Amino acid sequence: MKYILFLTAFVLLISCQQKPLTQEQLNKELASQSLAMEEDLIALRRDLHQYPELAGEETRTAKTIAEHLKESGLEVHENIGGYGVVGILKTDKPGKHIAWRADIDALATDFEDPVAFKSVHDGVRHICGHDVHTTIGLGIARNLSQLKEQLAGTYYFVFQPAEENITGAKAMLDEDLMELINPDEFYAAHITPFPAGVIATKPKELYAHYKEVSLTLNTTDSEDIRFVSSKMNDLSNVSNPEFGTDASFEDPVTGIAGSNTMYQDYTLLETSIYPNSENDQTVLRGYYSFSDQNQLDTFKKNLQNMIDESPLDQVVIDHNIKPVSYVLQNDPDVTAQSVKILMNYYPESVVELSGVFPGGRSDDFALFLEKVPGTYFFLGGSNFEQNKISMPHAPIFEVDESVIQKAVERFSVLMTARAQTE
Known part of the structure; x- marks a missing residue:
């Protein structure tokens, strides 16, 4: 009798442990994990910032990315379209295939870097936030990998070289990126002068x-x-x-x-x-x-x-x-659904744009969006009280690093929620 009671209790315990988390429970875990890794992610960002590499020269950056993806247990593919790296996280449950793009290259500039962990390479600096983008991508990959047993679908992390000279996306596509990955949806974010953690987007054109x-x-x-x-x-x-x-x-x-x-x-x-x-x-x-x-x-x-x-x-x-530049087009349906998810969980941090930025701004992520429906987000990185203004390419460019944890959490929530949708 004691044996039967023990066996029953053991089965109940195992079944409770295996019960899948609700999205709300999963969100709490993703938030907790992102907070726990925040210090490590900031250190990683500062390392990337100190060792910036120009488009087509991202050897150390690519090696660092591959090492971190492998440590997180992802399947890793290197040297795609130059120094592009792809990490793949497969789960055991059916779901959508969701991709995230992070650009990894730096810029040639003589503007003085205002941070203590400034570039060690004269004339080269992460003045467009790609070190932050790379860190966020690695953070999301690590965050999701730690909850792999609770997730559905497949996740792709595409670390794209040579965005600044708008050749990297095409180079990756030319080397059969879409045969390696098969995403249903594709996402990316770029640092902008909005306050740190603000996420802004709109359907269709973001840039003119x-x-x-x-x-x-x-x-x-x-x-x-x-x-x-x-x-x-x-x-x-x-x-x-x-x-x-x-x-x-x-x-x-x-x-x-x-x-x-x-x-x-x-x-x-x-x-x-x-x-x-x-x-x-x-x-x-x-x-x-x-x-x-x-x-x-x-x-x-x-x-x-x-x-x-x-x-x-x-x-x-x-x-x-x-x-002169690629036309970046957000998919209306995917964008509407993504904004709805983010607005549901982070209503004070989401801005729905109504206008289109003029002036020749663009991103070759547009080429990925021509292949796969998806959304490109503006991500705020400024702290005006601390005089940190994250205007890409500006001499005073500086980022409030609290955006890293916020972005890792919020985009982890978005990707896992989208992977579970029909």
């Missing part, structure tokens, strides 16, 4: 379509050049002098997250029109931002009409619209 527009004239006459230049200026529909300023981005009503944002439905001439005259011809060149494809299509029609329905048809002998 950025194009070089050139017209070739069969003349070098200064009056003709001025006339055509003025017509090219007229194709812009932005007249507000505050458009594009930091203050206008932050405006609670008309800013990038405002309910009546000025950063929709725009065609903006970003530069002066540059003339270049040679051999009795002149090429006029300008750079435009378009908030969406509709604005670009309208511009093309207006440009053609401008040429056809004016004296310009005798002057303009050729015109061309050339892309």
Whole structure:
């Protein structure tokens, strides 16, 4: 009888231990683990910051990434598209395949690094936050690996080289990245000047379509050049002098997250029109931002009409619209579902953007989003009280390192929740 009671108790104990965690229970574990590893992650970030490597030269960075992924028990693949590294975490339960991208390269710059753990390489610095991105990716991988038995699905961690010269994503794809991984959804985040821990995004375009527009004239006459230049200026529909300023981005009503944002439905001439005259011809060149494809299509029609329905048809002998950067498009459905999950658990830290950033900003993560539906997030890294402003590429760039733990926790929650959805 005692043996039967003992056996019954043992079976009940085992069954209780094997009972899967609810998402809320899992979230608590992910939060607790991310807090426990915060000190180690900050140390890792500082190590990466001290040893930055330019695009195409990320040897030490890639080795560090591979070592940490192996320590976390992931399957590791190296030297993909240069020094790209992929970590794969497979669970025993069915679920979606979820991928996370972190870029790993640094920039050439002579700006003085304001931190004590500054770069040991003269003229090279992590001034765009890729050391933070790398640390967050490794933190999420470690966080999920420690709860592998409770998770569903498969997780891919893609550490991409050469983002700064926009060659790394293509190089990884050219070396059959998508045959190695098979994600249903793809995510990434980039440090921005929002307060540390704030997550912001929107469906479709985050960055404007950025194009070089050139017209070739069969003349070098200064009056003709001025006339055509003025017509090219007229194709812009932005007249507000505050458009594009930091203050206008932050405006609670008309800013990038405002309910009546000025950063929709725009065609903006970003530069002066540059003339270049040679051999009795002149090429006029300008750079435009378009908030969406509709604005670009309208511009093309207006440009053609401008040429056809004016004296310009005798002057303009050729015109061309050339892309300057990749167009990053968040999947509307995946983005809506992701924002819903994050808003449910972290309502005070999620910002739903309504506008599109002009100015030629972009990220070659766009190429991954052309293959797989997903979402690119802006991640705040600033602490204004401590005068830490995480504006990428700015001389004063500095990050509040509390964002690392916050991001590891929140994106771990997002990835595990998405892996369990149908």
